[in-house]
Amino acid sequence: MPAIEIPGVAGTSCAQPPGYIIMFTTLEYFQISGKCRRCLLGQVAGIIFKTGVRRVGDAIFKQRSGVLGVGIVSKCGLLTPAQLAGLGRLAETTGCLYCKMTTRQTLIFLIPSDRLEELRKGVAALGLRIGVFGEIVRNVKACAGNKDLCQRALSDVFNLGGELQERFMNRPTPRDFKISVAGCHRGCTDPYCADYGIVATGEDTYKVYLGGRGGSRKPVHGTLIAEEINGEGVVALLEVILKTYTECAEPKERLCNTIERVGLERFLPSEDFLEKYRSREEEDFLSFVGLEG
Amino acid sequence: MASREVNLERIRSAVDRCCKTEAECKKCEKVGCLIGYCQLTLDYSIQKRSFRIPGGSRHIPRRDFKAYYQSDLLLALAEVLLQCQGCRDNHEEECVINVTRSALELALLGESLNYEGSALLYLMQVNRLNPDIGKELMQLYEKNKPGRIPEA
Numbered sequence: 001m002p003a004i005e006i007p008g009v010a011g012t013s014c015a016q017p018p019g020y021i022i023m024f025t026t027l028e029y030f031q032i033s034g035k036c037r038r039c040l041l042g043q044v045a046g047i048i049f050k051t052g053v054r055r056v057g058d059a060i061f062k063q064r065s066g067v068l069g070v071g072i073v074s075k076c077g078l079l080t081p082a083q084l085a086g087l088g089r090l091a092e093t094t095g096c097l098y099c100k101m102t103t104r105q106t107l108i109f110l111i112p113s114d115r116l117e118e119l120r121k122g123v124a125a126l127g128l129r130i131g132v133f134g135e136i137v138r139n140v141k142a143c144a145g146n147k148d149l150c151q152r153a154l155s156d157v158f159n160l161g162g163e164l165q166e167r168f169m170n171r172p173t174p175r176d177f178k179i180s181v182a183g184c185h186r187g188c189t190d191p192y193c194a195d196y197g198i199v200a201t202g203e204d205t206y207k208v209y210l211g212g213r214g215g216s217r218k219p220v221h222g223t224l225i226a227e228e229i230n231g232e233g234v235v236a237l238l239e240v241i242l243k244t245y246t247e248c249a250e251p252k253e254r255l256c257n258t259i260e261r262v263g264l265e266r267f268l269p270s271e272d273f274l275e276k277y278r279s280r281e282e283e284d285f286l287s288f289v290g291l292e293g
Numbered sequence: 294m295a296s297r298e299v300n301l302e303r304i305r306s307a308v309d310r311c312c313k314t315e316a317e318c319k320k321c322e323k324v325g326c327l328i329g330y331c332q333l334t335l336d337y338s339i340q341k342r343s344f345r346i347p348g349g350s351r352h353i354p355r356r357d358f359k360a361y362y363q364s365d366l367l368l369a370l371a372e373v374l375l376q377c378q379g380c381r382d383n384h385e386e387e388c389v390i391n392v393t394r395s396a397l398e399l400a401l402l403g404e405s406l407n408y409e410g411s412a413l414l415y416l417m418q419v420n421r422l423n424p425d426i427g428k429e430l431m432q433l434y435e436k437n438k439p440g441r442i443p444e445a
Binding site: 154185186201202203205279281282284285286288289290291 | 323345349352
């Protein structure tokens with residue numbers, strides 16, 4: 001899909017990568033958002049429907065009841081006591097009706113539409129951020145996978161999940177792209193149904209499943225494309241996958257459908273690639289028992 | 294995969310009793326021996342505080358054909374089955390309990406069974422394969438089950 005440059009808008013105050021069109025789902029949102037977005041509405045409204053423009057933006061939705069639903073993202077759903085207390089105060093001061101914890105581990109605030117900027121500032125001050133939606137990499141979902149939260153966790157998933165979120169969240173993709181990390185093969189965060197599902201099999205050893213889809217009438221299980229790779233490999237592989245996906249996908253095509261159309265082979269990493277990121281945990285065991293080499 | 298209730302030291306003690314020692318073997322083969330492999334695997338797990346043995350199933354010394362004392366093996370295998378967490382569909386081949394079970398099973402039965410993440414299903418499998426061993430193993434398993442009141 002051709003990207004369209006909008007000089008002075010994309011890549012500036014919208015905090016989106018240059019060269020991508022930004023469109024929001026509701027007219028109300030344009031009206032309540034800042035100057036830049038009003039400007040964007042004026043410039044591209046006429047071509048949105050001709051070009052099949054990307055639907056991306058902040059997770060702010062005008063609800064049927066008239067209030068705004070605002071998604072707040074933390075690092076894989078983790079909150080410090082200070083953040084939790086701060087959110088409580090913010091809920092009261094912004095006139096929040098109530099909050100909802102979502103299946104993607106974000107927190108929805110339902111607030112009057114004229115309190116959005118106040119909430120935005122408050123959320124940023126707590127080291128949190130407003131979520132994203134649309135045809136982009138979404139926030140990363142991770143299980144309760146560390147030594148404090150789970151008896152079965154093999155790895156600390158928040159390190160890897162946090163890095164993935166920091167690096168990839170909000171990156172444009174042909175269709176929404178969901179990442180899920182689990183600290184063991186039980187997969188409490190449904191990594192087998194994520195576009196990019198990661199399952200820890202050791203302290204720094206992971207399996208990667210590609211092309212899953214959950215939350216649909218036609219759920220799809222992802223396919224195992226890499227195992228025994230370390231966290232660095234998981235990140236490097238995702239870079240390659242996103243590039244291939246963008247090259248191969250038709251507009252608005254979900255990854256599972258692209259894989260079905262062009263074949264999984266296009267997405268499979270080479271052995272040379274994987275070898276660079278192989279976990280050395282088995283070597284550690286072999287060395288312990290005296291079976292080196 | 295195991296959780297908090299697992300007592301690896303208990304398994305280690307039961308496995309230790311299966312060791313024929315250098316008095317019988319002359320020279321300890323360590324990792325080349327099924328019992329030695331179990332001991333090393335359990336030590337690794339205890340030291341690393343991890344229930345996962347990377348590559349543990351693949352490296353079991355399947356060419357160890359020594360004859361062990363059946364009664365000791367049965368006691369050790371029963372202890373392993375008592376420690377199994379019954380993960381069923383989430384059964385993990387590289388779990389230290391499974392690796393130990395596989396090695397003991399090989400020493401006891403001379404072959405490998407497909408473990409389905411359940412001690413009871415396994416006991417039924419063993420019973421089908423060898424009713425005598427199966428019966429004895431089941432009795433030991435039942436006898437040593439936690440919460441069972443010892444007979445007077």
